[in-house]
Amino acid sequence: MPKHTTGLAAGLALLVTALLAGPVQAADSAGTQRVLPGLKPDLVAHYDFGHPVPGAPAEEQDQGFSGTDIQLVGGGPAMRVPDAAHPGAGNALQTAQINPGAAGNDDWKAGLYAPGGVPTLNAFNAAKGTTVMGWFKMTGDNPAPDSNTPDPDDRYGAIGLTGVLAGNSDGHGVRALLELIEVEGELRVVALGRRLDDGASQTFAAAADWRSVLPQDEWVHLAATFDYSDGSMALFRNGERLDGFYATPGDPWEVEGPGDHRASPTDPAGIKIGGSFPQNTRERNPCNCRMDDLMFLDRAVSAAEVRQQHRMMTSQQP
Structure with a gap:
């Protein structure tokens, strides 16, 4: 700030x-003024979509401490739309699939990508945990038609919300992600994380039907926490913990042995918002939705902090 x-x-x-x-x-x-004091030292990146980069309206200024600006891919400044996610909020980000019938690179999404890692995201290098949170509103057809297959009836198996890429990511693989994917044959809201760049991922899936978690045309605050020290994850909706389950048995994050367990000692390759491949090389898992106040923290915040942050943002006081 x-x-x-x-x-x-x-x-x-x-x-x-x-x-x-x-x-x-x-x-x-006003959303930038509504961050719990206890979260500010750990708020690596924060996007409220009310701060275009001067002279570059297709980029958004980071309101966190890292200064990691992102690109609005596909639609540029037109992706900022007037829709208040909470009292006092201003613009939101519109992401969307533009041409379902063609394999192209015109989807509206956001983020940044750098092979080898983004230096300003160094706080996630060897971090003990991560939190991803923000406001989300489903505004269109989800999951979207799969534009990478010839069958017009094919649908993507996931809906991309937002997350931090792994250090070795090609623009899809993640270290910490909020999204919707198929788990046990059903589409579910999930937290999907990977502790080691070359290691296995773990998924914590919400038990509730995804349409009850994210009803059409309704703003919802979601948060996902990832504790790399003990392998635990959690999901929250409007400040309250969601019941859920781990999709992968065993110890995919390799935390059961002795030692100080952290994420890989690499800088993330970037941030993806509203779909994969923020470098705009291909399309995958677009979200026909709006987002606001996306926050990325370098620790797993507590349930009480998630609740307090939600209450602060939904209060009537600026």
Whole structure:
């Protein structure tokens, strides 16, 4: 977040400028002012879609501490739409499948990608945990038709929400992800994580029908926590823990032995939002939906913190 210096040495003019700048920023997006103080030191990246990069409206400024700006892929600034996810919020991000009948690269999604890792995301390097949270609203046909197959009746087996890529990712593989995928033959809201870049993933799936977790045209706050030290994961909806189950038996994260268990000592290859491959090389798992206040933290936050964060954002006070 920008910081203003208002000391005496700065002079009265700078003091007045700083005082005037505060309300303007709060009015632009109150969501950036509604972060629990205890979460701010761990808030690696935060996107409220009310802060275009100056001179580059197809990019969004990071409101977390890392300064990791992202690209609005496919639709550019048109992807910012006026739809308040919570009281005081402003624009939301619209993601969408544009041409279901053609294998192309025109889907609306967001994120960034760098083979070998994004240096500003170094806080996730060897992290003990991760949290991914945000507001989501289903606005169209989901899961979308699979544009990579010739059969017009084929549908993708997943709906991409958002997550942090693994260090060796090609734009699809993740370290921590919120999405909907098929588990035990049913589409479910899941937290999907991978501790080691070359290791196996684990999935924690919500027991409830996904349409009750994410009803059409309704804003919902979701959070997923990943504790790499003990292999535990959790899902939350509107501040409350969701009942669920682990999809993979055993110890896929290899945490049962002795030692200090952390994520791989690599910088993530980026962040994906609304589908895979933020470098726009192919399409997979698009989400016809809106998103806002996407937050990525470098620890597994507690259930109480998720609840408090949700309550802070839904309060009527700015």
